[in-house]
Amino acid sequence: METRKLVDLPSSVEIERCPFCGALRVRGRYVDKDAETLLREMAEEYLAKGRVVEGLDRVRVLEVRALETTATVKLSAEVGGVGVVQELLVELRVRRSPCPRCLRVRGRSYEAIVQLRAGNPRGRTLIAEIAKGFSSVEGVVEVKELSEGVDIYVVDRATALRLVREVESSYVARVTTTWEGPRIRAGRRRSKAVYSVRVYSLSPGDIVEIRGREY
Ligand SMILES: [Zn+2]
Structure with a gap:
């Protein structure tokens, strides 16, 4: 049986990262965040937009762990009063893109x-x-x-x-x-x-x- 994703997260996410300071580019701006925070925010945004399987209650993001090219998003929810936990795998595609500040500092x-x-x-x-x-x-x-x-x-x-x-x-x-x-x-x-x-x-x-x- 194929397990349904509790939350309709994308299977792969492209991330732009400054190779010098590690800042991530989010919606056109570089921010001092790590990939885990970024993914957690993304997952929570999906929850807020209601992109979850019908009939689920109390959907929460428990934990996000990011490695070099993959991340796991651990979710918990309740179905008819029964708790379920699911780990979703997200592929990370990291693109190197220097931020304007580092380019300036480096001259x-x-x-x-x-x-x-x-x-x-x-x-x-x-x-x-x-x-x-x-x-x-x-x-x-x-x-x-x-x-x-x-x-x-x-x-x-x-x-x-x-x-x-x-x-x-x-x-x-x-x-x-x-x-x-x-x-x-x-x-x-x-x-x-x-x-x-x-x-x-x-x-x-x-x-x-x-x-x-x-x-
Ligand atoms: Zn930088």
Whole structure:
């Protein structure tokens, strides 16, 4: 028998979190709350709106526990005078999005961009996978999906280079580096490094020539 959810909670929730201070973005504003508080408030809002199974009394949120990618919401209610307890699982999809305050404090949003581009049509799926893996790396401030590929904004160049090398060592890729903005200003390097990484998805038997080298 399939157990009915006492409360019509969504099975997955997307949360935007600042990678620096951990603030969560709620309705367009960053607040100093943790995921558990946020989910508890959401669950209570659902109760207040009456999104519960018919015939339930005294529906309450007992406890909310959040891990990295999942959370459990423990509910209690009464059905015809009999108490029931249910734990609902909610998938957490956390997106890294720096808050304006941290961007201001840091005085810069990023030092490098890793541009993942598909070298051949099949490379598109590859770069989507790579970008997904990189989105949770410390120092990655933003992952922008564009029609031509994925741009990954990175706080420092060392981290960006590490990502680039990771792609180079695992896939057939071609990297070109360019600089954006003035290279030296007031004696300090202010420009941003742009690493364009073309990734090729190859099957055995494919021959691709990259800069005169065959793969
Ligand atoms: Zn922040």
